[in-house]
Amino acid sequence: MERIIGFEPIVHGDDTILILGSMPSEESLKQNMYYANKTNRFWKILTSLYQRPSNTLEEKFALLEYAHIALWDICHSCVRQTSADAKIRDVMANDIDSLLQKNPSIQRIICNGKTSYHNLCHFFPQLIEKTIVCPSTSAANAKFSLEDLIYEYERVLKNE
Template sequence: MLHGFPPIESPSSTALILGTGPSVRSALKQQYYGHERNAFWPIMRDLLGGEIEHYEQKWELLLSHDIALWDVLSAFERKGSADSAYTTVIPNDFTQFFQGHPAIQRVLFNGKKAQAFYMRLVGYLPESCEFLCMPSTSPAYTLSFEEKRELWAKGLGLQQVSFKKHSPDKNR
């Protein structure tokens, strides 16, 4: 049985981003979205304006904008990293999480599989929260980086973002 990571969170978090469970590469690195081609951290850098060279900077970028990050799954069995490869799944305790984070107003699923697992396994939908399914930041999801970034900006309520130009880097 594989296990997910603890949440990146603070009591003042107003948004929660949920993935499914760590990929093989992320588990090896012990980092959320650790695959070099996953667009999650470059999108967050562009939208929130911060450095993402070190994992601690990635955490701080989210926390400084009151964004929490977690996975729907606490433990799971899966062959490889594909969303279709899950065989056994155990969800995290979201009732307790939401009770400890009453300021959360928006939950964004990083892809349809995260949303499907949440709805099937958890189904807890506090009335104070808006739930949105975002395009997966995985390199397997073929929407362009720019399209993903634009949709994530809208999902996070950042429609008026002016994107900084970044040269291509190994984090993308």
């Protein structure tokens, strides 16, 4: 299996929140954008919470900037079969510490799902205190409806 390499972070200089995923899906890698799979509910959640459109790449970047949200993944690279987080192996982590040092306005980390959180705990235990884990926005997480996810993310994103 081939090693997969993720994306660079999206940061704006005045972000207060960092949302960490695990690793971009195959569809996201193909489209060169975070959460590009139409079944992933990430952009629908942010659109609902901030009342900003997220149909185009430009709108997605503008939404993140408006909400003061930086976006990255815990995995710099990994080996993975399909897009399933459960299939992620041989993780090389992104340098989250360096990102936080360069962006001191980031006060909270939100992990999008348990895989992101477990890897953060493994590679960056010093960041656990400033980290909140939210349910995965992936459609594979059928336990949570879109409404449930909006509620969960609103609790942490709007709790400034």
